[in-house]
Amino acid sequence: MATTKRMTVSQALVGFLGHQWTVDGDVRERTIPGMLGIFGHGNVAGIGQALKQANVEQPDLMPYYQARNEQAMVHQAVGYARMHRRRATLASAASVGPGAANMLTGAALATTNRLPALLLPSDTFATRVADPVLQQLEQPWDIGLTVNDAFRPLSRFFDRVQRPEQLYSIALAAMRVLTDPAETGAVTIALPEDVQAEALDVPLEFLQDREWHIRRPLPERGPLARAVAAIRSAKRPLIVAGGGVLYSSAENELRALVEASGIPVGTSQAGGGVLDWDHPQNLGGIGATGTLAANRLAAEADVVIGIGTRYSDFTTASRTAFQDPDVRFVNINVAAFDAYKHGTQLSVIADAREALVALAVELEGYQVPSEYAERTAREKAQWDAAVDDTFAPSGLALPGQPEIVGAVQSVSAPEDVVVQAAGSLPGDLHKLWRVRDPLGYHVEYAFSCMGYEIAGGLGAKRGLLAAGDDRDVIVMVGDGSYLMLNTELVTAVAEGIKLIVILIQNHGYASIGHLSETVGSERFGTWYREYDPDARNFQGEEILPVDLAMNARSYGMKVVEIDPGASSIDDLKAAVAAAKASDRSTFIHINSDPLIYAPEGDGWWDVPVPETSTLASTQRAREQYLLEQANQKPLLG
Known part of the structure; x- marks a missing residue:
């Protein structure tokens, strides 16, 4: 009876990952239930071929999901992991050079949030037979250095499969870190493009089901x-x-x-x-x-x-x-x-x-x-009364973001998941969103990455569907963050995965604009305005003729535009209710007044203000900063 199977490194890795299971008490689920990937010359003949072969021979072994951006792949994996309480995540495969480098932000986000994500960036030839290859970074002082070495400080585990035989120990070590609640984060296995396609005799034991039990240490x-x-x-x-x-x-x-x-x-x-x-x-x-x-x-x-x-x-x-x-x-x-x-x-x-x-x-x-x-x-x-007052109808043609949050809250279901990450929305949601379910609130605020929202929301919805849970995922995003990374809307359309995306149009960076005021920089560089060549800034009154609703429509999304006016909040509620009743993704666009803020919570954030300045606004901000700084403690306890 055969004890080994002839396979490439990529085929063996895909086969191995398809048989890993996380066990947490009575819960047992696939640790890596699928792989996101964008293919290039670095992985199309390696991981790409292995996924194609698995799709033909064992479609359920390692389902493949198409993505539009490598950073967004990792964001999807993180959103997925959050909904599975770190018991499961997705793998993300990228090509050499720019494809791999695009995942660096995602790696930092996963590690900062203590959420598992498996990254499989392709690497340049281990043999260096075709050195330098297309997209290879060269450093004269260290010929062995590649783009993938940038993952080292961003990952909780990093290794490179330089020879086929190294796959076994590397894959097992990677799984240990992925499933360890004290160590988890981004786990990176760099795969040279030649090694991906090399063959070896793989022990069948490596390809059998393996369980990873979540550690739940007792207090001493x-x-x-x-x-x-x-x-x-x-x-x-x-x-x-x-x-x-x-x-x-x-x-x-x-x-x-x-x-x-x-x-x-x-x-x-x-x-x-x-x-x-x-x-x-x-x-x-x-x-x-x-x-x-x-x-x-x-x-x-x-x-x-x-x-x-x-x-x-x-x-x-x-x-x-x-x-x-x-x-x-x-x-x-x-x-x-x-x-x-x-x-x-x-x-x-x-x-x-x-x-x-x-x-x-x-x-x-x-x-x-x-x-x-x-x-x-x-x-x-x-405080509850203060929130009620904030949510009360104002009748303003341009409602403030807090009132918009209240409107969305009022028509959402208790089990719905709100997803957010950056800008002024995390602060408003932290104060105002009335969470009614353990999984109902996902604000990525460890890395607070602009552009996480849509990709992370898609990953969250994908994770819920994998668990047989069809609750709605509501992505709330400002125009600044939307412009950073929005292409995974195409992924949602392609797979028929339902998202409700609410874009709040501020015509600039609302959060940093407010912060800029508090530190005396007078919102410099935070408005989206036409460039004034005389003043050499973007501080004019004329907003840009940008149509983000049309952008979303071009991706195949169903789009609802809320016109400014006294009925805008009622129109928003109706749009969200209709989106919840629909079976397809909906993009809702609403204009807001970014100068209307949520009630104060007496919290402070240390953003240093220049010790000296010729600007009166900065001088005043410095005085206030010193008053607040006096309350800081070098240690907490």
């Missing part, structure tokens, strides 16, 4: 005991819930703990959905884009319990959110790197769900003081 007794003692001594405890709660499927355990103890919760962007918006202990987003309720309690908290959070500068309001001079931090994280952040001495290195189960037992009988519980309820009620 000592760190847990110290954490419990700190929480029990607290008068004003506060939980900061991050994405790790969702990736551990720990939302039920979190809800049980806060209902028993009364501890309020503020969420990071990645943690949106850990509790329904109207849960009594859910104060909403925390930090620079957080709610007034969450930030007021954060300022007075004496013990902060971070669960599955990276503590980014937005979450901590650039280390100004927590103002109690004796505040202590209990950091619960599966990754020691995050658990020890900001100088804490109360780190618990454990899975979020396992830690919450243990805390519930050890904290039995503990409840926050009644006056603190009353304060929590009062702050929440006041």
Whole structure:
């Protein structure tokens, strides 16, 4: 009986990936259920041929999905992984040189977000027999350096298959990192174009089903005991819930703990959905884009319990959110790197769900003081009322973005997923979007990549469909981000994958425009205007004659244009309702007034202002900056 099979490296890799399974408790699913790819001379005869052969012989082994941009392929994989709580992702195959380099942004995004994505960039000839090939980067001081070496600092795992025999150890090591919650991110296997097509005798064992069990480490007794003692001594405890709660499927355990103890919760962007918006202990987003309720309690908290959070500068309001001079931090994280952040001495290195189960037992009988519980309820009620006021009809011909968010919210279903990434929308959504489902909120805000929205939304929808879930995915995007990367609309049309895309036309960079004002740069370079050759800037009044609705229509999208006027919000609601009832993708275009802002949440973000300037606006901004900076702490606890 044969124990090996003659295959190329690409055929063996495709066969191997098609048999990998992630096991998380009772859940077992394909780790890499499909591959996105754009072919060129570097991979058309390697990975491209292997996918074609698999399509003919075993169509379900490794389904192929066509994409229009290599960066967008990785964004799709990340959106897919988010909906599968990191148990599954997609592979992305690119050609030599520019195709591979286009994936660099996606790699950085995946690693920053701690979300798995498998990258297969083609590389130049390992033999160098045709050196230099088309699209090869040459460095005289290091002939072996290629474009793919740029992936090294962006990946959680990187290796290059220089010889066919190396495939086995590299593929297995890559899978280990992809499925490790403490290490996951971009995993890159560089594939020289000649090696892709070389043959070897592959052990059949390499091609059999293999299971990768998600690690869910228990908290150690000592760190847990110290954490419990700190929480029990607290008068004003506060939980900061991050994405790790969702990736551990720990939302039920979190809800049980806060209902028993009364501890309020503020969420990071990645943690949106850990509790329904109207849960009594859910104060909403925390930090620079957080709610007034969450930030007021954060300022007075004496013990902060971070669960599955990276503590980014937005979450901590650039280390100004927590103002109690004796505040202590209990950091619960599966990754020691995050658990020890900001100088804490109360780190618990454990899975979020396992830690919450243990805390519930050890904290039995503990409840926050009644006056603190009353304060929590009062702050929440006041913020909820402020959001209601923000969502109230204004009748403006050009509504503000907050009112647009409220209109979309009002006609969305509880299970719908809103997808966003960059600009002013993440801040408004963090404050205003009323999440009603654990998977209902996906704002990519670790890398906050302009252009993620459509590709990431497509990946999210693809991931939901793979799980038999046909809920709607609503992509909200500003014109600036749309212009960065919109071509995956063609992919959605080609595959008949339904997306609802709402483009908010600001005629410029709304978020950076506002930030530019606060730092004294007076929105310079942030409007989309015709160039003024005399003033040498783009600060004129005449907006550009750009028609983004026509652009989307040219891709084959169904397009609805909302005309400015007193009925624009009602028209938007009707358009979203019709889009939800439709079975095809819909693109909705609405103009807004970018100078109308969401209610303040008292969060700050550290963006340094020049120490000296001849501009009065910059001088004033510097004075305000120094006042805010005085509240910063070098360490948190």
